[in-house]
Amino acid sequence: MFPIESVDVVSREVELRGPQQVGKVGSPLREPLDSARENGMGRAGIAVIRLSGPETKIALERLGSALPPPRKAARRQFIDPHSGEKLDDGLLLWFPAPHSFTGEDVAELHVHGGRAVVESILEALNSVRGLRPAEPGEFTRRAFANDKMDLTQAEALADLVDAETRAQQKQALRQMGGALKELYDDWRHRLVQALAHLEAVIDFPDEDLPPEVADKVWGEVGELRQRIEKHLDDGGRGEHIREGLTVAIIGPPNAGKSSLLNILARREAAIVSAIPGTTRDVIEVHMNLGGYAVMLADTAGLREAGDVIEDEGIRRARSRAADADLKIVVFDGATYPARDAATAALVDSDTLVVVNKADLLSNPVGDAQFISVKTGAGLDAFVAELQKRICSKADTGAAMPLTRARHRKALEECRDALIRAGAADLPELAAEDLRLAARALGRLTGRVEVEEILDVVFREFCIGK
Numbered sequence: 001m002f003p004i005e006s007v008d009v010v011s012r013e014v015e016l017r018g019p020q021q022v023g024k025v026g027s028p029l030r031e032p033l034d035s036a037r038e039n040g041m042g043r044a045g046i047a048v049i050r051l052s053g054p055e056t057k058i059a060l061e062r063l064g065s066a067l068p069p070p071r072k073a074a075r076r077q078f079i080d081p082h083s084g085e086k087l088d089d090g091l092l093l094w095f096p097a098p099h100s101f102t103g104e105d106v107a108e109l110h111v112h113g114g115r116a117v118v119e120s121i122l123e124a125l126n127s128v129r130g131l132r133p134a135e136p137g138e139f140t141r142r143a144f145a146n147d148k149m150d151l152t153q154a155e156a157l158a159d160l161v162d163a164e165t166r167a168q169q170k171q172a173l174r175q176m177g178g179a180l181k182e183l184y185d186d187w188r189h190r191l192v193q194a195l196a197h198l199e200a201v202i203d204f205p206d207e208d209l210p211p212e213v214a215d216k217v218w219g220e221v222g223e224l225r226q227r228i229e230k231h232l233d234d235g236g237r238g239e240h241i242r243e244g245l246t247v248a249i250i251g252p253p254n255a256g257k258s259s260l261l262n263i264l265a266r267r268e269a270a271i272v273s274a275i276p277g278t279t280r281d282v283i284e285v286h287m288n289l290g291g292y293a294v295m296l297a298d299t300a301g302l303r304e305a306g307d308v309i310e311d312e313g314i315r316r317a318r319s320r321a322a323d324a325d326l327k328i329v330v331f332d333g334a335t336y337p338a339r340d341a342a343t344a345a346l347v348d349s350d351t352l353v354v355v356n357k358a359d360l361l362s363n364p365v366g367d368a369q370f371i372s373v374k375t376g377a378g379l380d381a382f383v384a385e386l387q388k389r390i391c392s393k394a395d396t397g398a399a400m401p402l403t404r405a406r407h408r409k410a411l412e413e414c415r416d417a418l419i420r421a422g423a424a425d426l427p428e429l430a431a432e433d434l435r436l437a438a439r440a441l442g443r444l445t446g447r448v449e450v451e452e453i454l455d456v457v458f459r460e461f462c463i464g465k
C-alpha cells in the first residue's frame, strides 16, 4: 500500500527548569516547556530513529545490524554502508508486522543524541531506496490506515504528546484506550440496526412483519437521541480539560488585580503600581492550577477613564469577563465595605469574589474571600477555593466526555438528523435521515467518508508520532 517508507523521528529529552510544583499556588506552565518543544533535532542523551514499512529490514542490513529477536532490545553497531566506518553503538528494536505501532515492519534505533551521530545515520538511511523522512503524523496515520486505532484514538495520542497537566494526561490516556471509540461505535451499531429494521418495513410492506418492528425502531432512536444529548450537554468539560479554562481577574483600578496575577504566576508578569490605570491591556499567563490547564488573564481596572487607550483596555476587560469560564472579581480593601458598582454588576454564579488589602481592615469578614497579596493572608484558602471551582468546571466524573469541537459538531449533526427522522412524514425520508445520522457517527471514528477529515486530524500532529 505504501511504496516508499521510513520515518526518522528524533525524540529529545525534555528538561524542565526545576521541579513543577502543583498545588499551593499555581505553577507557570507554558514557558519552561516551550523551549524543549521545538521540533526536530537537538542535543540529547539519546535519540530514537524510527523506521516503518517494508524497507525496514533492508535498511537495517545496510547499517550492518543483524535483526534482533522481535520486541527485544539488542545492542548493535551501526555502520556506514559506504566507508564501513562505525557511526554509533546503540540499541536496536525490531517489531515485525503486524505487531507494531503502524502495523508495518518497524524498527527503533536508540542512538546517542548528538547531531553528527543522528545526521550520519539518517544519511546512511537516505541511501536506501524507498526510504524518506516521515510527514508529520505519518506514523499515526499509517496506524489508523492499518486499523491499529480509530480517529478518536489518533487524536488522543496527539493530545497525550501535547499534555501539560495531569488532567490532560489522564483524559488523553483514557481516550487512547478506546473510551470514546467504544461509545461511538456502540451508538453507530445500534443506529445501523435500527435503520436495517426500518428498511425492512419499507421494503416488505406486504410481508407479515410484526407491527412492533417500527415501534422498536423509534424506541431505539429516541433512546439514542437522549444519550447523545446528554453527552453533548456536559458544559464542555472535556474540551475545558484539553484546551484549558479561561479565568479573568476583574475589578476597579488599584484593587491589586495585577499583584494577584503575579503572585499566582510566581513572576512579575504584570506591572504593579499605586497609579490607577496602570494595566491597560489584557495580560495572560498560562498556568497549571491543581492539575488543570488555566489561562489566567489580568485586565484593566473598570472605571470611567476618558483616555482612549484605557477605554479600549476597559472594553477588552469587559469582553474577557464575558468570555471567561470563571471570573475572579477583586474589590479594593482600602474602600471596603464600599464595593465598586461597575464591578459588582459583573458578579454571577461563575464568579469568585475577593476583597484584597485585608491588611488594611480591622475586621476582614463578610461575604467574600479576604486576602492580602501584601502579607499573604488568606491566599492559601483563596487558591484552594479557586482550584475547587476550576475542578468543578472541568471534572468529568465517571463518563468519558467529548474532547474536541470536531466531536461536538459531528454529534450535533447526528442529533439533528435523529430529530428530523422522528418528524419525517414518510418512512423513506426517515430512513435517509437515520443514514445521515449514522454517517455523522461514522465520521467521528473514521468509519466513513474518511479521506476528507483525515487531513484535519493528522495535520495537528507535530513531527513524529
Ligand SMILES: Nc1nc2c(ncn2[C@@H]2O[C@H](COP(=O)(O)OP(=O)(O)O)[C@@H](O)[C@H]2O)c(=O)[nH]1
Binding pocket: 252, 253, 254, 255, 256, 257, 258, 259, 260, 271, 272, 273, 274, 275, 276, 277, 278, 279, 301, 356, 357, 358, 359, 360, 371, 372, 373, 374, 375
Ligand atoms: N496594603 C496593600 N496594598 C496592596 C495589596 N495588594 C496590592 N497593593 C498595592 O496596591 C496598588 C495597586 O496594585 P495593582 O496590583 O497594580 O492593582 P490593579 O490596578 O488592580 O492591578 C499597588 O501599590 C500595590 O502595591 C495588599 O494586599 N495590601
Ligand SMILES: [Mg+2]
Binding pocket: 257, 258, 259, 270, 271, 272, 278, 279, 299, 300, 301
Ligand atoms: Mg493592574
